[in-house]
Amino acid sequence: MLELMAWLETSALAEFLRGLGIWTYGLLNLAHIIGISSLFGAVLLLDLKLLGLWPSIPAASLIRPTVPLAALGFVLAAVSGVMMLSFNTTEYHGNPFLYVKLPVIVVGLVNVAIIQRLAAWRRAAAGLPAEPGDARTLAVFGGLSLLIWLTVISCGRMIGYW
Numbered sequence: 001m002l003e004l005m006a007w008l009e010t011s012a013l014a015e016f017l018r019g020l021g022i023w024t025y026g027l028l029n030l031a032h033i034i035g036i037s038s039l040f041g042a043v044l045l046l047d048l049k050l051l052g053l054w055p056s057i058p059a060a061s062l063i064r065p066t067v068p069l070a071a072l073g074f075v076l077a078a079v080s081g082v083m084m085l086s087f088n089t090t091e092y093h094g095n096p097f098l099y100v101k102l103p104v105i106v107v108g109l110v111n112v113a114i115i116q117r118l119a120a121w122r123r124a125a126a127g128l129p130a131e132p133g134d135a136r137t138l139a140v141f142g143g144l145s146l147l148i149w150l151t152v153i154s155c156g157r158m159i160g161y162w
């Protein structure tokens with residue numbers, strides 16, 4: 001792990017970013033926050049819907065705007081996150097919050113891949129009538145997603161306090 005961290009810290013990207021000046025880290029942090037808020041704002045709406053809130057709003061009407069917004073937010077958070085990490089990677093060596101956060105992000109992406117393959121999700125996204133059991137399936141995955149992204153945010157916030 002330490003070798004990987006040292007590699008990132010001494011990479012051409014890290015040297016380039018550190019050479020840009022004192023505002024760079026702050027601006028990357030700002031991009032990270034904008035990414036996180038777009039991702040989590042969208043995920044929160046979608047997951048609460050999957051958990052059964054707002055029954056009068058068709059799921060497809062929420063899925064359409066929230067999924068691309070969450071994807072865009074994730075890309076921004078991931079790109080800025082790796083760039084921030086490259087500034088002083090080895091200082092995070094042994095930081096349990098980072099070691100929990102990164103694998104949980106992978107679990108979150110796997111959860112997204114599974115949800116999108118569910119017949120219940122496909123029916124909901126296409127605006128088709130739900131079949132028995134759909135609501136429960138979607139609620140389970142929506143609840144799981146909420147738990148995952150809350151864990152990622154909590155770990156991210158705590159990294160700096162270790």
Ligand code: HEM
Binds near residue numbers: 029039158
């Ligand atoms: C590959 C993906 C990511 C990497 C490498 C990464 C890395 C980082 C780093 C290095 C920090 C600064 C820690 C510090 O010293 O205080 C940070 C902060 C943070 N990250 Fe990430 N991150 C990633 C994705 C995400 C995602 C997807 C979320 C949320 C859904 C997230 C949530 C946070 C939060 C809440 C903070 C604290 C921001 C602050 O208080 O200023 N991160 N992240």
